[in-house]
Amino acid sequence: MSKKLTTRETDYSKWYNELVVKAGLAENSGVRGCMVIKPYGYAIWEKMQAELDKKFKETGHENAYFPLFIPKSYLSREADHVEGFAKECAVVTHYRLKNAEDGSGVIVDPEAKLEEELIVRPTSETIIWDTYKKWIESYRDLPLLINQWANVVRWEMRTRLFLRTAEFLWQEGHTAHATKNEAVKEAELILDIYANFAENYMAMPVIKGLKTESERFAGAVETYCIEGLMQDGKALQAGTSHFLGQNFAKAFDVKFTSKEGKQEYVWATSWGVSTRLMGALVMTHSDDLGLVLPPNLAPIQVVIIPIHRTEEQLDAISVRINEMVVKLRKLGVSVKFDDRTSFKPGWKFAEYELKGVPLRLAMGPRDLENGTIEVARRDTLEKSTISQKNIENYIVDTLEEIQQNLFDKALEYRKNHITEVETFEELKEVLNTKGGFVSAHWDGTAETEEKIKELTKATIRCIPLGNKIEEGKCVLTGAKSSQRVLFAKAY
Structure with missing residues (x-):
């Protein structure tokens, strides 16, 4: 905990990489360009996932799961799509290994070559539209509103944790509609969901817009996007929603019988956000001391640290703190009571500062006597001594204030840039x-x-x-x- 982070001003890229690792969000793996998402980082992703999943389901979407492997021939059916992803595809050519005859190790068995190579999904449009052909027959089957939580592989050469990795986690929605108007409205609805999530949960202001033709998703008629601005003045695409027209329906011959009895191609959308949001969250708010997390996504919103010299003091303080913990959890606050005796309070303060916990509370014997508690805010680094009376309501109100303050600060930065x-x-x-x-x-x-x-x-x-x-x-x-x-x- 003693080694300080490289400052943003000194080297923003190095600061980001150090922070992601030191704060326990992720680390590089034994596979080049891939990452291990550690428990603390995954806890943030789970909160993102849970909120987005809730929003999708509230708007009529259902989750499903489709294969990781896609036959190579599927990608050939939509010309723009294959051209857009061809250089990033990982290809499976064999299905078996064997020991080398010279004892040097394991080799690919040349006799186990696949009849058709398989692509490790870079995105799932092709495998999903091949499936939709079986699911859609009539206008009664529409709209079909499906989302998938999955991993994808895009063989990136220059990688950075969360922002650009060869394998990453995401959600991808794929919907089918009877009319163009319905599909366009769907793409716009999802864009609004993404923008709402970014601003109200990530506290990250975004600009909603359309991509130019050259920047559109491969195979899309229109690509809608949300763009955030990081503290180094660089933009980050935080989410996209695509109106696909009838391109994929025609490529995979997905038709439906309309109310008038005519055979028509369906209209489509696809949309997604990924673990890239984790990188956006880090770079939007964090400082030279570590992470700064908005309360709505913080795995630990409040940490309480006892200050004591003797076991008796710890026992007495623990009784009061445990009462607070129960009340806070009933109010929906994620709280941790760190009563570890193997680390000193100062070390714990630095740890939770690095991890971006929004509120840190400390209570010692004198606080117990006086009915007070020390409260430290991560966003402003302000400390104050507060009465324990109604402390739970004060904490709830302060968490809301921190959430708004982080958004306002980021918005002000964007306005000035x-x-x-x-x-x-x-x-x-x-x-x-x-x-x-x-x-x-x-x-x-x-x-x-x-x-x-x-x-x-x-x-x-x-x-x-x-x-x-x-x-x-x-x-x-x-x-x-x-x-x-x-x-x-x-x-």
Whole structure:
């Protein structure tokens, strides 16, 4: 606990990597590019998962599970889809191992070659739409609203814990609808669920928008996204929702009989968020002392630490603390009473500071006598001595205050890092010095988008939803433009 983190100002990337490991969220595994999510990190992911799962089910979605392996031929059926994922696919070619004759170890049995290679799923559209062909016959079978919690593999060359790993956890929704309008509404509904979750649980303000054609999901007609802004001024795509049109229905021949008795292709969506949200959570709020977690997602919202010299003092303090623990848990607060005697209070303070526990309480013999308790907030690092009377209500109120404070702080940062520019020189200047989102006109061509990316390493993060019509000139070419888009360097 004694070694301090590299500061954000010194090396933001190193700070992030150290924090994820030291706070016990995750670590690299024996497989290059893959990670082990440790219990504390997984506890945060479970809270994310539980809340999102609840929101999906409240809107009529059901969970199912589909195979990890996808026949190679399935990916060939939707041209844009296979082109988009071809370079990231892990391929299974054999199904058996054997001992080498020279005793050097285990080798792949050349006699056990698969007739058709299998792809370890990078995403499940193809295997799911092959299944939906069997499930959908009539308009009565629609809408079909399915979600899957799973792992996927995308063979990334440059990896970073949570943000970009070869294997990661996610949820992927796949829905089928009778009309285009229903499918578009579904994609927009999910985008709203993602934005609500990001802002009300992660305390991370996001911008809702549409991706440009070159940034769309492979095989999508439109990709909706939420974009967050990290403390180093880089953007992070936190979730996407795709209107797939009838592309996959036609590729897999998924038709239904309409009310009028006609055979029609269904309309589709797919959508997902992943453990990348964990990286977003860390980078949105944390500081040079460690994690800063919003109470709505903190595995431990309150930790209580006794200060004592003798066993008798600990016993007396424990009676009072246990009473508080019972009351807090009845109020829905996640609380831990750390009465370990193998570590000193100062060590525990540093541990829970590093782990981002929103509230830390400490009680000693004098507090017991005076009916007080010390309360330390992780978000502001403020300490105060509070009466034990009605302390439980005070804690509940303070947790709500911390949640709101973290959101407000992140929102203020984002407001100060959205900059409107008119010229390409201004665009480069802001990207290189201030960072954040840069609002600029774009002529709508993929060529200009690619050229700006080449010259600045920034991409169009999104075309914000509800963007007002504003006549202007493209920041690079000077051609006519009718609206602004948001550029940023991104993860």
